[in-house]
Amino acid sequence: MSAQTPQCQLLARQDADYRGWLWVAPPRDGWLESGEGNVWSADLGVCEAWRNAGRQAYDALAAPPPQVPGAVLFWPKSHALGEWWLSALNTALPVGTPIQVVGENQGGIKRVPKILADFQQACRKLDTARRCTLFATRTDKAVRGTEAAWQTFTAGGFTLATHPGVFGHGKLDAGTQLLMNALTQSPLPAPGRRSLRALDVGCGDGVLSAWLAKQGCQVTAVDLSTFAVEATRRTLDANQLTGTVVQSDVYRQIAGTFEAIVSNPPFHQERSIDYGPTQRLIREAPTHLVEGGSLTLVANVFLPYPDWLQETFGGFEILADDRRFRVYRAIKARH
CATH class of the missing domain: 3.40.50.150 (Vaccinia Virus protein VP39)
Known part of the structure; x- marks a missing residue:
């Protein structure tokens, strides 16, 4: 070959x-x-x-x-x-x-x-x-x-562990900040449960997982990178929060369903654009959501995610838009 x-x-x-x-x-x-x-x-x-x-x-x-x-x-x-x-x-x-x-x-x-x-x-x-x-x-x-490469920094009210190569290394990403603000203003729908089972896809340094855990969610966090998985575990420990952290290619190593999926999904692989993981995140989300469950994600405004959300869920709403990033939410229909 x-x-x-x-x-x-x-x-x-x-x-x-x-x-x-x-x-x-x-x-x-x-x-x-x-x-x-x-x-x-x-x-x-x-x-x-x-x-x-x-x-x-x-x-x-x-x-x-x-x-x-x-x-x-x-x-x-x-x-x-x-x-x-x-x-x-x-x-x-x-x-x-x-x-x-x-x-x-x-x-x-x-x-x-x-x-x-x-x-x-x-x-x-x-x-x-x-x-x-x-x-x-x-x-x-x-x-x-x-x-020595492991560091910590404070952002969003949390102590975050970080490592070279982990998304947002050493700083809070502006898209993630917009997503957390939107979640504060538009809380996750709670279809029939007081404590939501929430899945953080592409967890990076674990700031979203920590935020969700602090809101009382039962958090599962996944990432393709071993460094990100370890960073999220360290972040949860540093903030005395609990959650399950799994190395997974989107949903591949995940079982069960959730009331909410949240994500700041990557679209770069080194220097190349790769839409594949986010396309799977959106198109396979209904399989991993309970009826009435939600997918909430943040993305650069130029990315083609609205089309996939419309095709998959039949509709979506925009929770926030700062002209650089948008926060989208789609709900799995009840039958």
């Missing part, structure tokens, strides 16, 4: 023997998934694809095998997240293990030599093509621990 992504196309032309190597934070690419070695990723979709291909996958907060011939790190758009991965590799693998770092030029890969110098690691350029660059280094003694 031919490589599909630019980074993998660059790797495919190398004469290196990658058998048994560890692929770290890679994109979805059939060339990788049909090859050899193991993957270490925070993305549940990536891990599931590798497991479905009969390959070993490790999530982001679990250490990979200590002995591998080498590792390839796919540099993320967040440099702070890339630095976390470097710290994790230096911590998990023996000193001197070969590491290659690959990424798109527009994604900041050219800053990697300076970052490696800060880690006291030598670096050399191996190749450049497909508007990507490949560097080589070796693991060294960890100069910083992985826990």
Whole structure:
């Protein structure tokens, strides 16, 4: 199978023997998934694809095998997240293990030599093509621990845990703030229950989950990212609130029904627009709602969500609009 992504196309032309190597934070690419070695990723979709291909996958907060011939790190758009991965590799693998770092030029890969110098690691350029660059280094003694990347900040009356790569890292997103304001002014409908079962899809740092729990909801929070799942757990703990947090691709790992679904859904995958998760969030929502249950979400005004809401629910209302974001609510009809 031919490589599909630019980074993998660059790797495919190398004469290196990658058998048994560890692929770290890679994109979805059939060339990788049909090859050899193991993957270490925070993305549940990536891990599931590798497991479905009969390959070993490790999530982001679990250490990979200590002995591998080498590792390839796919540099993320967040440099702070890339630095976390470097710290994790230096911590998990023996000193001197070969590491290659690959990424798109527009994604900041050219800053990697300076970052490696800060880690006291030598670096050399191996190749450049497909508007990507490949560097080589070796693991060294960890100069910083992985826990140092976790931070807390205060917003919306909550102490929030945050980690590089988690949505809204270190600040309260303006769309989320508009959504919480709208929920305050237009409370969630309560079809027959005093304590609503609420599902927060794409929970990020957990601010919506904390807000819902503080209102007395029985909260379940889901996110595709291991980092987001851990951030939400830490946020709930920091505010002495309770909830169930699950790593899930939208509804895939969720059972049961809810009185309310709330979301600030993502529409970017790295630098590409991806409407797929939000389309599933909307179109599959009625299956996961009780009769009279509601879906409330916030989105940029230019996104095509009204059409999907109309087609799925037969109608919706706009709770708030600040010309940049809109908050929509749709109700599952009673029969």
